[in-house]
Amino acid sequence: MADFIEPRLLKGFRDFLPAAEIARRSLVERIEASFRLYGFVPIDTPALEYTEILLGKGGGETEKQVYRFRDNGERDVALRYDLTVPFARFVAQHRGELVLPFKRYHIAKVWRGENAQRGRYREFTQCDFDIVGSGGAAADFEILLVMRNTLRDIGAGELRIHLNHRGLFNRFLERLGVQDKSVEILRAVDKIAKIGAEETGRLLAGIAGEAAAAGILEFTARGRDEDFEKVLGRITELAGGENPDSGRLRLLRRFMADTGIAESFVLDPSITRGLDYYTGIVYETFLVEDPSIGSVCSGGRYDNLAGLYSRECIGGVGSSIGLDRLIASLENRGKLQPRTSYAELAVACAEEGEAGRCQALAALFRKRGIPCEVLIAPDGSPGDLTRQFIQAEKKGMRWAVILPGGLAEGGLGGNGLTLRDLRSRQNREGLTPEDVIRALTGA
């Protein structure tokens, strides 16, 4: 065995076998179809960039996770670890070619060398969509609408988008006199769902003192049945009364009502998102039928996307769908039909010499948009019909068409076809190709 290289993968990396890849693609295709309905357009950027571009001047925690190396030309390069930084570089570099507001989506792989324990992958697909070049409520709302409708359309079921406004929270911190600690406070509050209010309170007290901690917990708490307007009234008051940020939330609420989707949204002052760069609305999305899986779609509004690369200040609002989580949830709930083939129909071809005529028959079905696989005998196995039926079944197909022996002479136009239901093992004989199409499509 020393002659062979053991076929193996790097830890944290995955192969996608057909069933997994079909599921992933089917989901991504539905998500893309939804984005396109709203006028979002795709872009792509390289997997590899200058490290300086991806890490900027700082680095910190991210730096440790990045796949960074010197290429053959001794350039300091790195694999992208998210799609946000490349998008910022993209907007700065192509500013003159883009029509603002620019609505883009980007679904692509990213790489992070983080601890691969606990179901974390070192290679995974991100699915981002953003509107840049508009600071208005219309853009905020469109991102929320696309999130909500896309997740509904792909079968995620009922969902709740938990919404908050960073600006409103900051106003409140200012009133408390602890705005200089806002970053640490935001990070502590971000942990509430995970570690509970009591523990968060201790963290906050350590950061901002007992009194401020109590105030912050009051602000972020939300009664179980407290509705959007009620929460909005309460936190607006705590933040010092009506202001542009509370006005923004009120306007978004009206847009939700105008489009009949208000029931999908919860105003949740405990949502802060850990990241520094959000300045406006922030949100996380939970599935009503599977809340324990955590947020499946999150994001927020940022003021200055490309500040690292350009003097021009371009703000935006965006969101990212957690594909891996979503696939896991849909599969667990039986909402993503496992498939191992796109074809449900096979043409049995036990005689190799018949391969041409079998393909000609299959062409009649394919022309009507019906995927159809012509079965091929594997090496070392005689090409008998029973083995072919087993092969088709193992591939996940439902139907097999059998050509009569004499068909080689008579062409494909006759009524000599047999259609076998591989599940019930029943045959229907004497069919024309049209009969087969009718049987499959129910037309």
Place this chain on the structure above:
Amino acid sequence: MADFIEPRLLKGFRDFLPAAEIARRSLVERIEASFRLYGFVPIDTPALEYTEILLGKGGGETEKQVYRFRDNGERDVALRYDLTVPFARFVAQHRGELVLPFKRYHIAKVWRGENAQRGRYREFTQCDFDIVGSGGAAADFEILLVMRNTLRDIGAGELRIHLNHRGLFNRFLERLGVQDKSVEILRAVDKIAKIGAEETGRLLAGIAGEAAAAGILEFTARGRDEDFEKVLGRITELAGGENPDSGRLRLLRRFMADTGIAESFVLDPSITRGLDYYTGIVYETFLVEDPSIGSVCSGGRYDNLAGLYSRECIGGVGSSIGLDRLIASLENRGKLQPRTSYAELAVACAEEGEAGRCQALAALFRKRGIPCEVLIAPDGSPGDLTRQFIQAEKKGMRWAVILPGGLAEGGLGGNGLTLRDLRSRQNREGLTPEDVIRALTGA
């Protein structure tokens, strides 16, 4: 300016702006749709693998081009430089989970640090499809059929697949007594189209002597109008008479006739493909309307795919579509409509407060499958209708719907809509949403 990082890309890497990305996706989607019609299924593998897996024990020319480095765990890793080697590893590793013959496609990025001059990219998309686990003519034929029909279906126009058989050529070399130099001879013959017969003859003479060189040139030459059968007869005779390889070509020819696609194939004894691992049929594809672009789809049959990783011998036959070339050719010939948006229809929304109702109107179109973008005013620009029309035109949209001011009160059901043709600048007034749908779909 020292404060900014210059936004730039690594040499040989590309951004895809919406127009380029939409074109690429549109092509890939049509190719995938075709593969699926034949029962081919998708797989995916990691971008990053152990270097040992990707380079095996040798390396040579490939090694210099590979992006190879040590990861944070000091593992020797590399970015994949093709999809064939990962597929070989995949088949060896998942042999027990696959139903043979296994028909798969894989469309994904690969990386090669080669000289980025002359339009070569260091990151590009490969598009491979293979049938493994069958050595038969039916599998050979299916790959040829999928190549031919897929390229036709995506609008590549008339094409010629130049076919040859390595085995037949080797038999001929054996008769000449130069089979021990077959690898060098194959590589020399592979250059005929590029350097001409005379220069190739000199190369061959240096490898195998004057007499053998003349014989090889006679074998590989093809008269301008020499048809498949005639060439087959001639090279079969030169190879010593009927044999299993000439029989295979004869059978493939019959399958082509059975499916009515014979005119797309040329038997071309000068086709050898440079690579060592082909053992059976080999082929390259040229577009009749754009022959100078070179082969857009090539491949062949190989005996032992996963020999590096497994004792089991799994043969197959496959092909690879040259996406970049194909896109260039289709664009040059006006066969790939340039689009900068999926939406042709915009809803103008000059008043931000109307965003909810504009989205509710857009939802009526989207529900009918019509992509529709609600326009958003960019920062610093007042939201007047004329600017919105310009924005929509720049984005490549054809139509804009305008809501009457009073609609906010009256709902969306009335006949108060105006449809503007952004090309002719004509308005049609007094329309219901259904009227708009009829105007757009021509129904």
